[in-house]
Amino acid sequence: MVRGALWLVQEIREGNTFTKEQIRVAFPRIAQADRRIRDLREFGWVIHPSTEDGSLAAEQLRFVKAGVPVWDPVARGAAKRKKLSAKEVREAMERDDFMCTVCGITGAEPYADDIDETAVLLVSRREVTLPGGDRETMPVTECKRCRAGGDGSPVDTARLIEEIGGLGEADRERLLRWVGQGKRDTVALERAWSAYRRLPAQARADVQRALEG
Incomplete structure (x- = not known):
């Protein structure tokens, strides 16, 4: 896992993609090397497969962001934590009304x-x-789509409250409505943008030409 983390940082670099074949070539004598790299997620590393990033091909993964420096035994030991238990997962979903806390969609x-x-x-x-x-x-x-769209950075409550204070009256009322109903309303423009983001390059060009026309 440590060698995989260093390989990602030094060879792949944040924001770029790689494949399982590249992992096999880089670590030819390591059994389940791809699984060792996936284990980095438990230490805050953000690595998206194609199921979480619609722009990727099936065999691709994206190295989004490095997490805990696992090559440092002290940092690794301090950050290591066990996976969520089935009970913790169930309790979290029940608390969140079985809805994505970001977009409000249900399973x-x-x-x-x-x-x-x-x-x-x-x-x-x-x-x-x-x-x-x-x-x-x-x-x-979270739903897979919203999880893929996040950058893994902490939510700063004080900064959020400060940003809310800078909203106009209409936006504050809209936000309060979202808070009250436990989910965010979407408008046609937002849905169109979300659909556009998931298109391949050629289809995006067609949409752009239609907009410009």
């Missing part, structure tokens, strides 16, 4: 911009910086 519900794709819910850990500066890690329910 197996079709996305508004793609009736052929249905939501898959996951429970992952999210780090939150509290107003006093303390950090807390909590399990939250």
